[in-house]
Amino acid sequence: MNDQPYLVPAASATFEEEIKKSVFITQLAHTPSVDAAKAFIDQVKVQHAAARHNCWAFVAGRSEDSMKWGFSDDGEPSGTAGKPILAQLSGSGVGEISAVVTRYSGGIKLGTGGLVKAYGGGVQQALKLLQTIEKKITTKLNLALDYGFMPIAQSVMAQFEAVEVEAQYSDQVLLVLEIELRHVDAFTQSIVNKSGAKAIVTPVKDN
Template identity: 70%
Template sequence: MAVTSPYLIPSAPVTFEEEIKRSRFITLLSHTPSSAEAKAFIQRIKNAHPQAGHHCWGFVAGPPTDSMQLGFSDDGEPSGTAGKPILAQLQGSQIGEITAVVIRYSGGIKLGTGGLVKAYGGGVKQALSLLTTKTRVAIEYIAIEYDYALQGAIDDLTREYDLSIKSSTFTEMASITVSVEAIQVTSLLKKASLFEDTKLRVRRLEPKE
């Protein structure tokens, strides 16, 4: 599913720490544009805190509406008391490309399932309140092949839709690959279709994995 709406992403990492019944909870948030980067961040935190009893986490690795790029772990805490509350806070924030890791150094006092849910979810909520964000504008890529006689029309489209040329080849016909804001793609394709000329071909490129 193509993403057509801009969304917020973290602009800087955040660390929030608190003590609850002698247990020390450290919540870390980071910008992670992919599942691989989310997992790498989680591993870095584990490596940095090898003595911690638990490294619980959740991530939204893509746009906030993309349910295919989610993940969470209780890392040994009772099922449903850590990973799910962490992920719920991230999803509720409507921020994309974000990972939260909550480290727990146990103080020996049991918190109970309700206390754990509150501690893990609450830590992420507090960290999110400190987070600064920026807007990710969704981008798509379009291939345009055209006769040189249509260069003026292509220049007009470039200005109108603020196209950014990423590559070009010039043989019998000109071929360019451009990036454009996703919300503009439908309009661009419709405008290009008005050129009833077989010497202008415009097609949407599939995103690279």
């Protein structure tokens, strides 16, 4: 599993342009799953039900995870819409994103090259408007330690940006921490070393 953070959309973005009397409206949205992507696509199809074409593509996970890609030409000639849209999304480095490009046809044919340029170009322009945030891959850990080791624990937690989610105080301090997956090994090693192996770190088991 890839534990590195990646970019996702912080908000939706829209770009509109007219090419040879056809109006192209590109809408981008944050869609964290395939179901969310399909729901967004359906929503745009309803919004622009009068349009000739609502072509789309989505990347439902990391931008490089092709298992979570999808696309459709929605009636345009094969390969002229869905693939160019997907190429822009997958090459953007942004994950969990969907694009729908709506075309209101003006009656002038653009040809296959023109369509590829229009659909890909619209997404390219919309991506320039897109604001992104970093999505961190996190996990939860149990930390059991004596009260005397709390200052050490708090110092190591701050170093690795671990966040206390729950705390129980009995004979020992029992903490549940949320931490980036990529820091787990280093965090565990550090806290075990600094506590003389008195602090016990275990993964939280999902119910």
